[in-house]
Amino acid sequence: CSSDLAGVVLLVAILGWLLSTTPAFAQAPAQPQPGAVLTLTYDQALERALSSNEGLKVAKERVVETQARVQESKTNFLPQVNLGYNFTPAQRFPVIKIPAGIFGPEEQTFQAGFAQKNILQLYVNQPIYTGGRLNNAYGITTSSLDASKLELDRTRQEIEYRVVETFYAALMNERGVAVADEQIALSEKQLALARARFEAGTVARLDVLQAEVELANAKARRIQARAQVDTSMQALRSVLSLPQSQALKLDG
Numbered sequence: 001c002s003s004d005l006a007g008v009v010l011l012v013a014i015l016g017w018l019l020s021t022t023p024a025f026a027q028a029p030a031q032p033q034p035g036a037v038l039t040l041t042y043d044q045a046l047e048r049a050l051s052s053n054e055g056l057k058v059a060k061e062r063v064v065e066t067q068a069r070v071q072e073s074k075t076n077f078l079p080q081v082n083l084g085y086n087f088t089p090a091q092r093f094p095v096i097k098i099p100a101g102i103f104g105p106e107e108q109t110f111q112a113g114f115a116q117k118n119i120l121q122l123y124v125n126q127p128i129y130t131g132g133r134l135n136n137a138y139g140i141t142t143s144s145l146d147a148s149k150l151e152l153d154r155t156r157q158e159i160e161y162r163v164v165e166t167f168y169a170a171l172m173n174e175r176g177v178a179v180a181d182e183q184i185a186l187s188e189k190q191l192a193l194a195r196a197r198f199e200a201g202t203v204a205r206l207d208v209l210q211a212e213v214e215l216a217n218a219k220a221r222r223i224q225a226r227a228q229v230d231t232s233m234q235a236l237r238s239v240l241s242l243p244q245s246q247a248l249k250l251d252g
């Protein structure tokens with residue numbers, strides 16, 4: 001019977017652990033597979049940042065902690081009840097023999113005994129006047145709660161601002177790479193046209209050199225744009241708490 005009871009207790013404990021951990025797993029953002037490209041919209045990026053940022057989690061826990069302190073300070077205004085019970089069992093000491101001649105001509109015996117006692121005590125303490133101590137303590141805890149809530153809001157706003165800044169900076173830099181590619185394609189066409197005209201004798205060699213310089217400048221701008229994309233993507237991964245090796249595709 002005892003083994004069956006232990007099995008039931010173990011089963012209840014396992015079910016309780018599963019129920020307590022399931023919401024935490026459900027709220028955690030899905031992690032991308034290694035090597036897979038993660039496609040993100042702005043709303044998805046913001047949701048991931050708010051759920052993964054460690055600073056925001058600390059701020060939330062600080063709010064919970066200060067709320068508990070406020071509740072604790074409220075209980076100080078309530079009466080405190082203490083219940084005590086004292087039980088003294090009946091005891092009998094061994095018989096003590098007193099030889100003859102000490103308290104009389106005959107030998108005497110002495111035995112101490114204690115009666116059984118049951119004592120039940122109830123104490124009720126209600127603060128009536130504490131010189132403002134309880135009110136001041138309650139005011140301090142409520143002020144701390146307000147400060148922690150403001151800190152939570154500030155942390156959330158900073159995260160939202162950082163997501164907006166990094167997401168759209170990366171998106172604009174990707175558009176800059178696309179523009180640079182179009183400029184390279186246009187410069188290549190202009191260079192081919194200049195060479196054809198030079199071979200036909202309608203333009204001077206200088207026009208070909210200018211087209212080559214323009215193509216080289218377009219390629220250089222493309223390299224700069226690609227570097228800006230990499231930098232902005234690194235900043236976005238940091239805000240989203242993603243590994244720097246994670247490939248991203250932004251949908252804006």
